[in-house]
Amino acid sequence: MNIPQLQVTTTKAQLGLTTQRPVQEIEQPGATLDIQQPQAQMTINTTKSRLSIDTTEARADMDLISSARRTAEVAQYARSEASNGIARRAQDGVELMMIENGGNPIQSFAERALRKSYSSLSIKFIPSYGSVKVSFEPGSVDIRVEPQKVINNSNANKPMHTYTPGKVTAELLQKPSIQIDWKI
Template sequence: MQFPQIRMQSQMALIGINTTQGQQTIEQPKAQLSIQQPKADVQIDRRPPKLDIDQSQAWSDMGLYGPIEAAERNAQEGKQAWLQSLAKESQEGDQLMKIENGGNAIASIGKNNAYEPMKEFNVGWIPSHFAVKTSYEPGEINIRVQRNEPIINAQTQSPIINYQRGDIEIYLRQQNELQIDVEI
């Protein structure tokens, strides 16, 4: 005897998934920055040095005088020469006045006036030691500097963030099925 047979055939349901990726972009704008550096304040106080050179003694030692001193010296020397000449002429007059005493006064006076006296020669333009006097007063410099801080202005920028959501789609790709057959 034959028994009826049941045949079952099944098919599983299948699902499908479609995904769309999410997208994210981030941009960071640069910060706005401004920097200013004010100049430093500088003050300089200065007293210049002073150098005094007095060479009047050296010029005087070399026979070079200023106009006032030269006039005074020439006047003094002229007066002295006039007095010496006056004394000499007075002495010669006295000798001539006493000519009767003998002694040949005219020949003696002529002999004295015939020859000029020997002149002395010496180097006269060398000044004496320490004839040039100097004095020096050093100068002074005072520098004051006041530095100024930089002025910095920074403005930050927030990041720009764009986000696009992803998506998931779930669907039935294959329908489930059950088939039952009876065979005799």
């Protein structure tokens, strides 16, 4: 006996996928730098120092004096010697007037004229201590600095970004099918 049979034949569907990769490009340009530093403004004011050295007395100790001072000293010495001479002559005259009181005034005049006083043998430092006078007035320095601000005109550049998206394309390579047959 023949039993009818059902025969089913199928073919599977086949899909084909085609992909195109995405493309991304990023470029970062460097920053544009524009920085300037102006010089600081500086002013300097100085007051000169003053040194004063007076050697008048030290030079006088070494007998190096000015002509005006030398003239004044000689005039004073001449006045003093003239006064001393007048006084001595007056004293001599008084002694001669009183010759009747005894004594030998002419001999005493001669002894006084010939007698020399002894000079002292002492050490003398030339110039004497403290004869040089020194005075000093210090100077001053005033420094003023005014710093200048930085001029910054720098710019950061934005990145350049391009993006191409990818694609996926699907296609049917083989269609599905079903075949049904009866067999008896």
